[in-house]
Amino acid sequence: MKAGIVGLPNVGKSTLFNCLSNAKAQSANFPFCTIEPNIGVVNVPDPRLNRLEELVNPERVIPATVEIVDIAGLVKGASKGEGLGNQFLANIRETDAIIHVLRCFDNDNIVHVDGSVNPIRDKETIDIELQLKDLEAVEKRLEKVKRAARTGDKEAQKELAVLETLHKGLSAATSVRAIEIAENDRLSYVKPLQLITEKPVLYVCNVDDRAAANGNEYVNVVKKAIEHEDAQVLMLAVATEADINELETYDERQLFLEDLGLDEPGAAKLIRAAYKLLNLETYFTAGQKEVRAWTIPAGATAPQAAGVIHTDFEKGFIRAEVISFADYDTLGSEQKAKEAGKARVEGKEYIVQDGDVMHFRFNV
Numbered sequence: 001m002k003a004g005i006v007g008l009p010n011v012g013k014s015t016l017f018n019c020l021s022n023a024k025a026q027s028a029n030f031p032f033c034t035i036e037p038n039i040g041v042v043n044v045p046d047p048r049l050n051r052l053e054e055l056v057n058p059e060r061v062i063p064a065t066v067e068i069v070d071i072a073g074l075v076k077g078a079s080k081g082e083g084l085g086n087q088f089l090a091n092i093r094e095t096d097a098i099i100h101v102l103r104c105f106d107n108d109n110i111v112h113v114d115g116s117v118n119p120i121r122d123k124e125t126i127d128i129e130l131q132l133k134d135l136e137a138v139e140k141r142l143e144k145v146k147r148a149a150r151t152g153d154k155e156a157q158k159e160l161a162v163l164e165t166l167h168k169g170l171s172a173a174t175s176v177r178a179i180e181i182a183e184n185d186r187l188s189y190v191k192p193l194q195l196i197t198e199k200p201v202l203y204v205c206n207v208d209d210r211a212a213a214n215g216n217e218y219v220n221v222v223k224k225a226i227e228h229e230d231a232q233v234l235m236l237a238v239a240t241e242a243d244i245n246e247l248e249t250y251d252e253r254q255l256f257l258e259d260l261g262l263d264e265p266g267a268a269k270l271i272r273a274a275y276k277l278l279n280l281e282t283y284f285t286a287g288q289k290e291v292r293a294w295t296i297p298a299g300a301t302a303p304q305a306a307g308v309i310h311t312d313f314e315k316g317f318i319r320a321e322v323i324s325f326a327d328y329d330t331l332g333s334e335q336k337a338k339e340a341g342k343a344r345v346e347g348k349e350y351i352v353q354d355g356d357v358m359h360f361r362f363n364v
Helices: 013-021 047-056 085-093 119-150 154-171 183-193 219-224 238-246 250-260 266-277 302-307 311-315 325-331 334-339
Strands: 002-006 038-043 061-064 065-070 097-103 203-206 231-236 279-286 291-298 317-323 345-348 357-362
Touching: 002 013, 002 085, 002 317, 013 038, 013 065, 013 097, 013 238, 013 266, 047 279, 047 291, 047 325, 061 302, 065 266, 085 119, 097 119, 097 266, 119 154, 119 183, 119 219, 154 183, 203 219, 203 266, 219 231, 238 250, 238 266, 291 302, 302 311, 302 317, 302 357, 311 317, 311 357, 325 334
Parallel strands: 002 065, 002 097, 061 291, 097 203, 203 231, 279 357
Antiparallel strands: 038 065, 279 291, 317 345, 317 357
16 A cells, blocks of 8 residues: 655655655655655554563564555646656556645745745645646546436436536536445545545645744644645654665664653654555554564454455455453463453454454365
């Protein structure tokens, strides 16, 4: 599962990417510094995994991961191929969620492509380009469906109604995720179009270190502007996060964070937010050889969760032995959880809960 970092040129995307992935993407004070997308596999911080490591003392520990993609900066006219428009839009279409970086700090030494700091204008610039590209895709589909609807095709007529709703919303500069459409219709007619503005979005307000804990007026304006969207906002002092990354010891990093009034690096919060944005959850396997976090879509059944380890586990699934993380944590071991009657046997219909510690029984 991939989350793509997007934004205008020079808002801090590549610096943020470096903070998240420790991969040194090029970042500099000029537009279009990033051309080819950089991809980093990022560990998801999870205190539950650390606790299981303490309790089990395994030979190795493997965290859950998310792919983060640093995509080239977008400019006005991208939907018509301006700047790196076509390439940008192809790259963003391949991601599952969007991390939209907005500049929310003043600094005369860092140039802004539009000459001044205005996060709402910046947001609208990108939104409009993405909406125009989606409008293009909807219009293309509309032409085809209209012909079928005229012949009396009932299914085509239902799809036509949904497409007309999409067209009206996009024409009024509303992103697909904010257009009211019944969930069944969304699954049947909208999902197959792979529209960019339907992807879930997290707005990252890139602030200076003074605003890292409590935000500033720019952040307040962004929060107000996205109230109608199904979206989240996170504040991050990206340049400061880069400085924290350069410190050698954990104690030095903690002192730096305390001075800013923060309890953990913002990058850790962002990775967890991206994981949630992708609608992902974690279950664990825990043994002497390995303690590992496995990534599943929210709502996955026990056989589907087993299939993440190996497809044979899903095909030959018999049952799952499950202990909730809370019980494992409180009781201190798998054996004690069993003795206390907290280990359950679940079948094929079981919906895996975030934090379950699981063993699978299967037959191939």
